[in-house]
Amino acid sequence: MDLRIFTEPQQGATYDTLLAVAKATEDLGFDAFFRSDHYLSMGSGDGLPGPTDAWITLAGLARETKRIRLGTLMTAGTFRLPGVLAIQVAQVDQMSGGRVELGLGAGWFEQEHTAYGIPFPKEKFARLEEQLAIVTGLWATEPGDTFDFHGTHYDLTDSPALPKPTQAKIPVLIGGHGASRTPRLTARFADEFNMPFASIEDSERQFGRVRAAAEAAGRKADDLTYSNALVVCVGKDDQEVARRAAVIGREVDELKENGLAGTPSEVVDKIGRYAGIGAERIYLQVLDLADLDHLELISAQVQTQLS
Secondary structure (H helix, E strand, C coil), rough: CEEEEEEEEEHHHHHHHHHHHHHHHHCCCCCCEEECCCCCCCCCCCCCCCCCCCHHHHHHEEEEEEEEEEEEEEEEECCCCCCHHHHHHHHHHHHHCCEEEEEEECCCCCHHHHHHCCCCCCCCCCHHHHHHHHHHHHHHHCCCCCCCEEECCCCEEECCCCCCCCCCCCEEEEECCCCCHHHHHHHCCCCEEEEEEEHHHHHHHHHHHHHHHHCCCCCCCCCCCCEEEEEEEECCCCCEEEEEEECCCHHHHHHHHEEEECCHHHHHHHHHHHHHHCCCCEEEECCCCCCHHHHHHHHHHHHHHHC
């Protein structure tokens, strides 16, 4: 079971804070550092000092880390033209020496679009399908050849399809709860399917849909990696769990129901139940980015039991 650290910087984090978390992620033996792609805080928080851009952040971290994978859950398709996104991600992959992964989603948070003047199209899923085809098509085009795409939403003619990433194939992640279109897109374009913030039962059902879609598309279902994203709140005892839950404004019982919360043994047990339905990787949503002791505890008493 791979454990990855997943952050939500729109809730309030500077680049230096994210750098400290990324370095701890690397030093403590976690597999990867991922971040969300949002420009506006959610809930009651003020989001100070303000948003940081996902791919600018990852470009910086690419030069300041050596081992960990770097990526997004999920880049919002509404924020970037697909040709530009392909250039950005390929460049960060070069800057990291080939450690980048792209999670790409349709975009959903309308308020952040209106706050920053970003168009929020009514039809987002068809755009996402074209975006995935363009980004992966540009990367797959052989050097010296050109790439063309003529769709409903995007039109590319005689693109040199440059630059190329360092990796032969940048892993693409698709996620979500959709019962039909999401599994179909995953089967066509993705290397990994991520089920965000879902129960074991719902995850098992969605993994089954994705596996069936992969087989229908002529792929082996096991060629995909299956993962979950879950909020994490671990403490050495009940008092520490309660303290950490209070800091992030959550109730312990709710966290235990909907995430990975409790003592290390409780969290290891629940991760084991996700593994039992096919999850191979967990993205740990860490909400208090100042609490590096939390990461140390997870590394020492959770991750070691999963190795």
